[in-house]
Amino acid sequence: MAHIISTINLKGGVGKTTITAALAEIIAGDYGKRVLIIDLDPQTNLTVYMIGVVRWRELNESGRTLATLFRDAVDPRPAGSLFDVRAALQRDVSPVRSVTQVDLLASSLDLIDLQDRLLSPSGGFFYNPVELLHRQLEKISADYDYILIDCPPNLSMLTLNGVRISDGYIIPTIPDFMSTYGIPQVRSRIQRFATNVGLDIPAFGLVVSKYRANASLHQQMADYLARSGRDAGLHVFESRIPESADIAAAAEFNDWGTLRQRYGNKGQYDALAALTAEFMNVVEGAR
Ligand SMILES: Nc1ncnc2c1ncn2[C@@H]1O[C@H](COP(=O)(O)OP(=O)(O)O)[C@@H](O)[C@H]1O
Ligand SMILES: [Mg+2]
Numbered sequence: 001m002a003h004i005i006s007t008i009n010l011k012g013g014v015g016k017t018t019i020t021a022a023l024a025e026i027i028a029g030d031y032g033k034r035v036l037i038i039d040l041d042p043q044t045n046l047t048v049y050m051i052g053v054v055r056w057r058e059l060n061e062s063g064r065t066l067a068t069l070f071r072d073a074v075d076p077r078p079a080g081s082l083f084d085v086r087a088a089l090q091r092d093v094s095p096v097r098s099v100t101q102v103d104l105l106a107s108s109l110d111l112i113d114l115q116d117r118l119l120s121p122s123g124g125f126f127y128n129p130v131e132l133l134h135r136q137l138e139k140i141s142a143d144y145d146y147i148l149i150d151c152p153p154n155l156s157m158l159t160l161n162g163v164r165i166s167d168g169y170i171i172p173t174i175p176d177f178m179s180t181y182g183i184p185q186v187r188s189r190i191q192r193f194a195t196n197v198g199l200d201i202p203a204f205g206l207v208v209s210k211y212r213a214n215a216s217l218h219q220q221m222a223d224y225l226a227r228s229g230r231d232a233g234l235h236v237f238e239s240r241i242p243e244s245a246d247i248a249a250a251a252e253f254n255d256w257g258t259l260r261q262r263y264g265n266k267g268q269y270d271a272l273a274a275l276t277a278e279f280m281n282v283v284e285g286a287r
Contacts, residue, residue, distance in 0.1 A: 002036070002144040003283045004137075005204065006162045006169040008190070010182040012153040015172040015209030017045045018247060019275075020150040022263060026276040029099035029259050033145035036089075038133075039107035040066065040162050041152040042115065045251075047106040050093040052253040060108050064088040067108035069136060070158075073127050074117045085136040096256040103144075111158065118157040130197070133161040141165075146283075155189050163190055164197065168204040168286060170279070175208050175221035175240075187234070204282050205235035207275065210243040235282060239275040244268045 007020045020037065028035045039046040047056050047065075059065050069083040090104040118129045141147060149162040163169065171186060173179050187203055194201040206229060212218045222240060229236040241247070246264030256262040263269040 002141045002147045003287070004141070004147040004149070004166045005279075005283060006149040006151050006159075006166040007172065008151045008159065008163070008169045008186060009171050009173060010153055010155070010186055011173070011179055014174050014179055015207070015241065016153070017041070017049060017150050018251065019170075019172050019207055019209060019241065019272075020148050021046060021049050022250075022272040023276055023279060024102050024146070024148050025094050025096060025099050025259055025262075026273055027146050027280065028094070028101040029096065030273065030276070031280070032101070034101050034103075034143065036103045036105070036140070036144045036147045037093075038066070038105045038147065038149045038162065040111075040133075040158045041107055041150055042109060042111035042158070043152070044107040044109060046150045047104065048253065049251055050095065050102070050104055051090060051106070055090075056106060056108075059088075059090070059106050060110065064090075065106045065108035065110070066133075067110035067114060069132060070111065070114045070118060073129065073132050074114060083136070085139055089140065095254060096259055096262050098258050115152075115156050115158050129157050130160050130164050134165050137165055155186070155193075160193060163193060163201055164199075166201055167283065168202045170204050170207055170237075172207040172209045173225075174210045175218045175225060177221070180221070180225065202286070203234055204279070204286065205229075205237050207237050208240040211240040212243050213240075237275055237278050237282075239271050239278055241271050241275060242268060247272075 007016045009016055024035045024037045027033045063082050072081040072083050092100050093104040094102045151159040151162050208222045226236045244264055246268050250262045260269045263272055
């Protein structure tokens with residue numbers, strides 16, 4: 001059975017997408033696992049990160065993004081559903097040549113409007129809006145070792161669709177006061193949701209991202225998070241992801257030879273690889 005993990009934070013810009021992409025590519029590239037990434041964020045960053053905007057547009061025009069899945073539910077058609085999960089699946093999407101076995105379910109800007117309508121279906125059609133992704137994933141999840149879900153920076157119905165099928169979630173955060181402010185809310189909201197649907201969906205841990213090791217505020221906050229996490233039963237991953245121009249440049253849609261070239265050869269790739277090892281350890285130990 002695939003390990004399914006969501007990446008969540010109510011804040012944008014904290015490294016959710018970057019870390020999801022790196023985990024997926026390293027798990028596939030260095031460990032030979034089959035990985036599916038699911039982009040639930042209407043901003044489509046992960047999608048464009050992997051396949052570029054031209055190919056995204058083609059997918060969007062031919063109904064092969066997750067917008068079609070959710071549109072089927074709010075605009076039911078007599079002819080039945082339009083979304084075909086196997087047709088939507090994009091295979092071997094990593095632009096890193098040495099990485100195969102990362103597949104993608106693409107997001108769409110059209111989800112911006114759809115996410116508001118998911119709570120108010122137009123007359124007479126009954127569905128449970130939290131189960132929409134679950135019903136599709138059942139058809140394909142056995143094909144993967146890991147499924148990583150990049151969530152939007154909110155707890156909308158889209159995010160809950162991802163949380164619903166997850167074994168647990170990780171919370172990337174920049175180690176400063178503003179970025180860490182909403183973390184207890186994320187945890188308690190997901191805990192309440194999990195209780196409501198009768199599932200156990202733990203936080204697998206906090207990932208310190210955009211870490212500036214020479215900034216004493218970052219150091220102090222990261223150390224504080226590790227200590228207070230221990231008290232609050234929240235694991236904090238030991239590998240901190242440095243703030244780095246190379247990691248930022250990895251987001252450019254480009255042709256990369258190796259993971260080291262994509263993420264940076266001055267400790268950046270190594271930090272991401274160490275995080276990945278820790279992550280797999282926690283996730284596989286949780287089962
Ligand atoms: N470790 C890092 N060092 C430098 N820039 C980063 C790092 N991680 C992410 N970024 C950049 O910061 C911006 C936000 O990151 P992203 O992963 O998209 O965050 P989120 O998904 O939480 O909004 C992007 O431009 C990304 O390239
Ligand atoms: Mg993002």
